[in-house]
Amino acid sequence: MPKLRQNIITGDYVVIAPERAKRPEDFIAERPKAKKTKIDCPFCPGGKGLKEVIKDAGTSRIAVIPNRFPAFVLSEQIIEEGGRFYSSGKAFGGHEVIIIKDHHEDIFDLSAGVATDLWQVFQERYCFYRQMPEIEYIMGIYNYQVEAGASVEHPHAQLFASSVMPSYIQKELKGSLEYFLHKGQCVFCQILEEEKGDGRRMVTENNDFLAFNFFASRVPFEIWIVPKDHRSDFFHLDSATIQSLAEIFRKVMERLDQKLKNPPFNFYLHTLPAKKDHSGQHYHWHLEILPRLSRLGAYELGSGIYIDVVSPEMCARFLR
Numbered sequence: 001m002p003k004l005r006q007n008i009i010t011g012d013y014v015v016i017a018p019e020r021a022k023r024p025e026d027f028i029a030e031r032p033k034a035k036k037t038k039i040d041c042p043f044c045p046g047g048k049g050l051k052e053v054i055k056d057a058g059t060s061r062i063a064v065i066p067n068r069f070p071a072f073v074l075s076e077q078i079i080e081e082g083g084r085f086y087s088s089g090k091a092f093g094g095h096e097v098i099i100i101k102d103h104h105e106d107i108f109d110l111s112a113g114v115a116t117d118l119w120q121v122f123q124e125r126y127c128f129y130r131q132m133p134e135i136e137y138i139m140g141i142y143n144y145q146v147e148a149g150a151s152v153e154h155p156h157a158q159l160f161a162s163s164v165m166p167s168y169i170q171k172e173l174k175g176s177l178e179y180f181l182h183k184g185q186c187v188f189c190q191i192l193e194e195e196k197g198d199g200r201r202m203v204t205e206n207n208d209f210l211a212f213n214f215f216a217s218r219v220p221f222e223i224w225i226v227p228k229d230h231r232s233d234f235f236h237l238d239s240a241t242i243q244s245l246a247e248i249f250r251k252v253m254e255r256l257d258q259k260l261k262n263p264p265f266n267f268y269l270h271t272l273p274a275k276k277d278h279s280g281q282h283y284h285w286h287l288e289i290l291p292r293l294s295r296l297g298a299y300e301l302g303s304g305i306y307i308d309v310v311s312p313e314m315c316a317r318f319l320r
């Protein structure tokens with residue numbers, strides 16, 4: 001029987017319909033880690049992308065550059081468009097590419113140093129945009145492989161800073177606030193309790209973080225990494241916690257690669273909005289990792305209800 005599950009934070013529904021597919025093993029495929037020559041790579045030394053390095057990001061292993069085809073730009077570059085019916089405004093903000101310099105670094109097997117640097121650079125760039133009064137939200141993301149929207153093979157993350165609040169974040173903020181007002185507790189902290197107690201969706205953990213398959217997963221193997229202590233804001237992590245984040249991230253990546261063989265994936269970081277008027281009592285930052293092993297269909301697009309063909313419990317058992 002297909003089961004309806006609800007995201008306890010946003011209220012969104014998913015259908016877990018395992019009998020439509022398959023076992024977790026069915027998602028293992030031949031996906032070789034292609035490594036092209038460095039000559040035509042825009043992000044390798046001498047490549048055209050690297051000509052506009054914003055800063056060396058305080059580490060010799062990572063470079064930050066403006067995206068050549070940005071979604072958000074600083075105001076002076078914006079051409080205004082009129083219109084009395086449709087609303088249209090400036091796509092103000094920033095869009096950066098965070099490049100791991102070594103083309104041959106494998107995202108599933110990053111060294112502890114590179115993984116720590118990556119999260120540190122995310123944090124630095126968050127801090128940079130956070131000072132701008134126009135910026136509402138900053139999101140660090142990663143697209144891996146074509147199926148997940150990556151157009152360049154060279155390992156790279158991205159950062160989006162926008163003057164609008166993404167609607168998904170708005171839903172999380174609203175839902176977690178409602179939960180807090182009713183129950184007096186942070187819903188994310190409660191999720192941690194539940195996952196630790198239940199155990200069926202647990203993937204791995206360390207001192208500071210829990211990694212588990214999300215109860216209302218939208219796609220097979222959707223994994224959330226959540227800090228165990230109540231922390232609303234990714235900006236305030238100290239360097240020891242950043243190291244710990246790098247450690248659990250490496251564990252999860254290693255597990256995904258071992259079990260699913262080089263799967264395409266997206267991840268994004270959800271944290272408290274940049275502006276100071278957001279309270280952190282009810283919100284708890286986290287990382288959502290979505291392997292892209294199944295494609296979105298019309299129903300998902302038309303309804304916002306995702307159909308997941310493998311139960312999160314089965315995925316977690318397979319990954320453990």
Ligand SMILES: [Zn+2]
Binds near residue numbers: 038041042044103
């Ligand atoms: Zn390269």
Ligand SMILES: [Zn+2]
Binds near residue numbers: 189229230231282283
């Ligand atoms: Zn919390």
Ligand SMILES: [Zn+2]
Binds near residue numbers: 172
């Ligand atoms: Zn989230």
